[in-house]
Amino acid sequence: MCPTCHTSFPLSLIEEHADICCERVARASELAYSNLMLTMEVEDNQDNPAQDVDHMAQEREEEKSELKYIIEKIKGRVSAKSSHIDVQRKFIFDDYLEGRKRPWIKAENRLSVVFIGEAAVDDGGPRREFFTEIFEHVKRRLFIQDDKDGFVPLESTVALTEGSFKVAGELMAMSLAQGGPAPNFLASWVYDYLSSGLDGVPAQIENIKDSKFKRVAEKIMAVETEKDLQEVLTEDDSMDILNEVGYRGVPQREKIKNKDKILRSVYVKVYVEPKIPMLNQMAKGLELYGVLDEITKNKEEMRKVFTFDNFEELTNASLRALWSINFSLPQKLKEDEIITYKAFADFICMVEYEGMSKYEVSLADVLKFITGCTQVPPLGFSKKIAITFVHGCESGCKCRPTASTCALELRLPIHIKSFDDMVSCGVSMLKECFGFGNV
Numbered sequence: 001m002c003p004t005c006h007t008s009f010p011l012s013l014i015e016e017h018a019d020i021c022c023e024r025v026a027r028a029s030e031l032a033y034s035n036l037m038l039t040m041e042v043e044d045n046q047d048n049p050a051q052d053v054d055h056m057a058q059e060r061e062e063e064k065s066e067l068k069y070i071i072e073k074i075k076g077r078v079s080a081k082s083s084h085i086d087v088q089r090k091f092i093f094d095d096y097l098e099g100r101k102r103p104w105i106k107a108e109n110r111l112s113v114v115f116i117g118e119a120a121v122d123d124g125g126p127r128r129e130f131f132t133e134i135f136e137h138v139k140r141r142l143f144i145q146d147d148k149d150g151f152v153p154l155e156s157t158v159a160l161t162e163g164s165f166k167v168a169g170e171l172m173a174m175s176l177a178q179g180g181p182a183p184n185f186l187a188s189w190v191y192d193y194l195s196s197g198l199d200g201v202p203a204q205i206e207n208i209k210d211s212k213f214k215r216v217a218e219k220i221m222a223v224e225t226e227k228d229l230q231e232v233l234t235e236d237d238s239m240d241i242l243n244e245v246g247y248r249g250v251p252q253r254e255k256i257k258n259k260d261k262i263l264r265s266v267y268v269k270v271y272v273e274p275k276i277p278m279l280n281q282m283a284k285g286l287e288l289y290g291v292l293d294e295i296t297k298n299k300e301e302m303r304k305v306f307t308f309d310n311f312e313e314l315t316n317a318s319l320r321a322l323w324s325i326n327f328s329l330p331q332k333l334k335e336d337e338i339i340t341y342k343a344f345a346d347f348i349c350m351v352e353y354e355g356m357s358k359y360e361v362s363l364a365d366v367l368k369f370i371t372g373c374t375q376v377p378p379l380g381f382s383k384k385i386a387i388t389f390v391h392g393c394e395s396g397c398k399c400r401p402t403a404s405t406c407a408l409e410l411r412l413p414i415h416i417k418s419f420d421d422m423v424s425c426g427v428s429m430l431k432e433c434f435g436f437g438n439v
Contacts, residue, residue: 066298067304067305067378071177071378071379073290073294074289075176075178075379078177078178078289080110081109081110082110082111083104083109084104084112085099087113087115087116087130088115088116088117089118089133092133092134093134093137093138096167096171097162107174107288108288111130113126125405126406127178127372128181129368131171131178131180132180132374135181138168139185141159142165142168142278146207149188149308149309150307150309151186152186152187152190152275153190154278155275159278160281163281165281166285168282168285169281169283169286169288170285170286171183172286172291173285173291174289176289179379180373180377181374182304182375183306184304185308185311188303188309189272191306193272193279194279194282194292194295195296195303196296201268204271205218207271208266208267212240213266216235216238216241217263217266219238220259223256225256226256229256229259230251230253233254233262234251238251241266241269242262244269245262305378311375314364316348319366319367322376322381322384323387324386326386328389337412339417340389340416340417341387343416344387344422347426350419351363351365351366351426359423360431366430369403369430370403370405370409371405371408381408385409386407386408386409386410387409387412388409388411389414390402390413391414393414397415400429401425
């Protein structure tokens with residue numbers, strides 16, 4: 001049992017959790033003291049914008065610390081037992097759906113993944129890549145993008161009867177608990193439903209696709225007087241829709257105070273209601289490891305790992321912050337390595353600036369090649385990415401950079417010395433060398 005929060009954890013995890021928990025409490029105490037001092041010096045702070053910026057940064061760090069604490073609790077609920085699964089990269093979701101039916105594969109266990117035909121032992125890298133890949137399949141099969149707000153469940157009776165949305169919820173919980181990427185692709189209102197139920201879903205008329213419903217909803221939204229509301233509600237199209245939503249009032253005597261209730265009923269009927277069975281099934285899957293319980297108790301903290309609008313795109317600076325460069329001690333070797341690293345650093349700058357438009361590669365592709373994830377997991381990586389250098393290649397060697405997603409290591413051959421050569425090898429590396437053991 002943790003001596004700080006009094007939560008039970010397996011012996012294999014208690015030491016790591018206790019350190020993090022103690023640090024969180026210490027940071028909370030420091031923040032409370034800082035807030036007290038800021039309150040006492042509020043007049044001085046008003047004339048010092050730099051202090052305000054520092055305070056905001058401190059609050060962001062505290063939020064990250066709190067989120068990590070929540071996910072550490074979820075991680076502590078993973079069984080010490082392991083479930084092994086072999087998957088084909090092209091059919092990863094189907095293979096998992098089929099494998100999940102086997103009695104030896106249990107969602108509560110730690111997953112051990114082998115990509116068939118690829119040489120790798122799962123020491124974390126294949127599992128991270130499994131969750132990254134399978135979320136892409138889940139999005140294509142079970143969700144549709146709702147404009148720029150994120151993804152919403154596809155109204156699929158076939159997937160519903162097969163229990164696929166429950167599996168999607170389980171996979172989201174498993175990824176959070178087992179070091180995978182955050183499933184931060186959901187539309188905000190989807191998360192609102194999962195965290196607060198139907199009462200938490202705001203009416204967003206712009207989401208309505210049905211032209212008849214949208215036209216009536218926009219008319220209702222525009223009225224400002226009871227007379228105007230009554231006139232709109234007594235139109236033929238409005239009467240049809242009022243009947244569909246179960247309205248039992250008297251349109252000719254309706255009060256303006258009920259306008260928002262009517263509008264919300266129209267929105268829920270045409271846009272939310274058809275998706276409720278899928279959302280409920282997904283919520284059932286999220287009960288794994290108590291994730292749904294944490295969502296309902298920590299709505300805003302957990303929103304960061306589920307919603308599309310909280311997705312933090314990688315930058316040159318944020319990617320570089322993840323790695324350390326292991327130069328050789330002998331000066332002659334180090335000089336060659338510096339030249340190679342300079343070409344690689346310029347390649348990373350190019351990818352950020354014009355990678356997608358020119359070569360269809362991104363910084364997310366770089367991170368995935370090295371770690372198996374297109375984004376930093378909520379708990380981060382277990383250690384810094386090591387950039388090392390390969391010496392001893394034969395003259396004329398054309399080998400490309402290689403990586404170990406388990407060891408979190410990128411190996412750069414020192415015969416790649418120019419920016420143009422690094423671009424050629426780097427783009428080829430990212431577009432052709434996906435999969436373990438493929439170089």
